[in-house]
Amino acid sequence: MRLLCRANSRPTTFMEGVTGLVPGRIAAFVTLVILWGVMLINIRRALGGNLPVLREIPALKAIEEAIGRATETGRPVLFTSGLGDVTDANGPQTIAGLEILGSVAETTASLGTNLICTVCKPNLQPITEAIVKQAYSNAGKPDAYRPDMVRFCSPDQMAYAAATAGIIEREKVAASIMVGAYWQEAMMLAEAGAAVKAIQIGGTARMIQLPFFVIACDYTLIGEEIYAGGAYLSKHPMRLGSLAGQDIGKVIAVAVAVVGALLTSFGSKYLTTLLGK
Amino acid sequence: MVKTITGAISFVVGMVMILEYYFKLPALSSVAKAWQNWAVIISAFALGAGCINLFGIHVRNVAQRKTRYQASAILLACMVITLIIGLGQGIDSPSYNFIFKQLYSPLVQSSAGLLIFYIVTAALRAFRLRNIDAWCLLISTTLVMLGNAPFGRLIYGRFPDVANWILTVPNMAGQRAVVIGGSLGIIATALRTILGLEATRGGSAGVGPS
Secondary structure, three states, X not given: OEXXXXXXXXXXXXXXXXXXXXXXXXXXXXXXXXXXXXXXXXXXXXXXXOOOOOOOOHHHXXXXXXXXXXXXXXXXXXXXXXXXXXXXXXXXHHHHHHHHHHHHHHHHHHHXXXXXXXXXXXXXXXXXXXXXXXXXXXXXXXXXXXXXHEEEOOOOHHHHHHHHHHXXXXXXXXXXXXXXXXXXXHHHHHHHHHHOOOEEEEEEOOOOOHHHHHHHOOEEEEOOHHHHHHHHHHOOHHHHHHHXXXXXXXXXXXXXXXXXXXXXXXXXXXXXXXXXX | OHHHHHHHHHHHHHHHHHHHHHEOOHHHHHHHHHHHHHHHHHHHHHHHHHHHHHHHHHHHHHHOOOOOXXXXXXXXXXXXXXXXXXHHHOOOOHHHHHHHHHHHHHHHHHHHHOHHHHHHHHHHHHOOOXXXXXXXXXXXXXXXXXXXXXXXXXXXXXXXXXXXXHHHOHHHHHHHHHHHHHHHHHHHHHHHXXXXXXXXXXXXXXXXXX
């Protein structure tokens, strides 16, 4: 529907004219609003006591086993959240990793296991320190926290990988938990952990690195499982509710994909055009 | 109090950045651009704080003669020398460029070159045929390799087609499913962070700065 047509300008549709939405992003905005609405409803339901039931994710279950093994052998646990920063497009993956770190740090604090966190981006240094410190405080052992638990390595990819691999090899870590946004350093870190016979749990949503984690690690969190990690380990109602909202979002996505595939098969481009607005 | 302030800041900044992406509002665009510049400046300060942490850890390693403290000493020496040359002569000076081009770049490229050996050792471990997953991995990998290698076509002319089918049908289907799930996870994480429900930022879930 064309509301007006001015000289030297593209015709403006009704939606764009009234709402000021950027052309080509209207469908994305509507999708975002719908998904957020679904997630908020489920968060509210979970906070009200209606908790969703989680399926078992072996990699997340293995985190406790890995920390237990580290405690028995007296060797440290290593956690690293990869090359991503909280300020870039990989921020959600890094945040997902840090959620898992919170639970890992609480467990290591309660068991008295040594924890080493390596950090690539300088922005993450204070955030990681705060998370670990808070976790030790929550576990009732604030004095057990040491500043050298969180080690900034380098913002450079290879220097970070070499530093972390060196720590894995020198400290002979018993468990290596690598969850976040990874690039090619994933392989280096995983092999360093394999060399010292550490239990390795890797997780990333970057498709290109997932195969390397799958073949090199004992357990892998694939894609969205890293976002479930925080909810799975903490069992906090807010996170569980958001997880339920994600699952409903997946159902919506599959339904739209099926309808779109059928319509396209019968020669209709309606849905394709609608989603491209 | 701190949580309320950080929550309010997260909400306002998050909503402005999202609205700026979806709506044509020049006022929002200029604010968003300014905040993005602030983030770069804060990152630069964070780098300084990170360097202090790095320095402290390695000075402690040397002072306490921990395992391989010699590597820590070399790191400290390199840091100090590079800092002095950079501050004294500038980052465009021949000495600084020498450190970057003749020392740093070869080291980075050597590290990247080690990857192939790591991939080979990992593949040798993964291809021990203990379960059905390992069999699927081995068969699909072999078919894709034969499809892409020149001699594969000599063995059987349709190997490239088979490899292409594996990559474009089951592989692509799996990738798209993972991407959809991951995207929903990103949307959920963004929602929790903007509304101050994200624990890592000091939200009400408990873990985070108080």
